[in-house]
Amino acid sequence: METKPTEISSSKMFEGYNKRYKHFSPTLGCSMTFHIYFPPSPSHKFPVLYWLSGLTCSDENFIIKSGAQRAASAEGVALIAPDTSPRGLNVEGEADSWDFGVGAGFILMLRKRSGRTGVSSISGHSMGGHGALTIYLKNLDKYKSVSAFAPIVNPTNCPWGQKAFTNYLGNEKAAWEEYDATHLISKFHNVSATILIDQGQDDKFLHDQLLPHRFEEACKSVNAPLLLRLQPGYDHSYFFISTFIDDHIRHHAQALKL
Template sequence: MEGSNKPTEIGSTKMFGGYNKRFKHYSPTLGCSMNFHVYFPPSLSTKFPVLYWLSGLTCTDENFISKSGAQRVASSEGVALIVPDTSPRGLNVEGESDSWDFGVGAGFYLNATQDKWKNWQMYDYVVKELPELLTKNFPQLDTSRASIFGHSMGGHGALTIYLKNLDKYKSVSAFAPIANPMNCPWGHKAFSGYLGGDKTDWEEYDATFLISKFNNVSATILIDQGEDDKFMHDQLQPHKFEEACRKANVPLLLRLQPGYDHSYFFIATFIEDHLHHHAQALKL
């Protein structure tokens, strides 16, 4: 596998007329073998736009595919779902699996600058390598029409990647995103470990900070947040992002959902709204 990054199919299941397909490839960006999922809707004569999902802490490429139920709407809307993993794996870096919120399963969708974590380049993997891989190997996918969304750490990733690449994505949404990681324990741990102690470097991966730099966001940002999410106030801080959007005059629809927690039960409940949000943008 090493030396060739052409994906190999390692799994396929039919669902809502289309197929969940799992692929393995060698990633030059990350320096290891990686898995990702694609949900291909039922075949049509036209190419499918793509919607990237970024998962949260401890997840792999499998959680969203098996738990979200997104394929039903993706099938009817004719949108392909792209689901990468959350970090490099199998590198055996000392301490990479010591904690659930840093290292393996916790790539935070950034490019690490600290030498020990030099393989943690998930930003470049998602923004550059994966779209190029899809374009080269899957002619049925139209990667020029792309949107992005995610959950928790992946919601943070989706927001920051979208804001820094408005030319690449038509829309963004998030479930319970880590909206202000510079000012929460998860973010402090990840940023100090991957990026070092200079907080000006952290700003490049904080959606609440980044939003003030962009006044050309025209598509409404959709965020769903469960009001019974135990992480909302300490870790996620959606209201800080809401305030930053208000000041920057960026359109945001923040929906606080009573009784819902941080789980995939919450995601599955509102996933249809997010699929329609993106499908509308992708068809413009």
């Protein structure tokens, strides 16, 4: 049975609170942590933005480095940042490489906690951006909007995705397409909210791993609304994310308040 989350830390920020929780996940068979930023609210009810971090990250990276809390506080949006991977299972080979295993799980699904109600949106970075896009496209009834920073949009055709999908899903490439945003977008003709993507033009992973123009072409083919912003001089780091995160918070806040 899944245990009730236990609060393990709390820090005030912009009149709201960053709180970290720990709970046991029977699905994963280990304890997991996640962060929630609670904005100031007299009713203690607010819309939610899920954030999915990238390879090598934990639930702390976004909360500590992004600076998203300022805009989230102003807009009255809660931020939920789960960990990217189960830890402490000692699975054979889990630490053999930096881009697969502990701290580098490749998101295939996101299961909301039972009993959580209200409206939500989803966003993420790199591998987490891949997760945000694919989860959104498969659950248009559950999320109001989506955005991403430097997402892996066509993982079936890049080294990171091919490595993860081979290990998780086997060699049957048709199965991979169910977790590839560029393939998925062609199946959904009812995407109405604009998809926001920011991509740094000096990102060293741009041309071999991220492939944003393939997703752009797929969106155009089905008239899916996409705002792809190529940002000159920016790389793949949280310096890039923190520069444009306010735009993403406002993007989601507008959709969540509709």
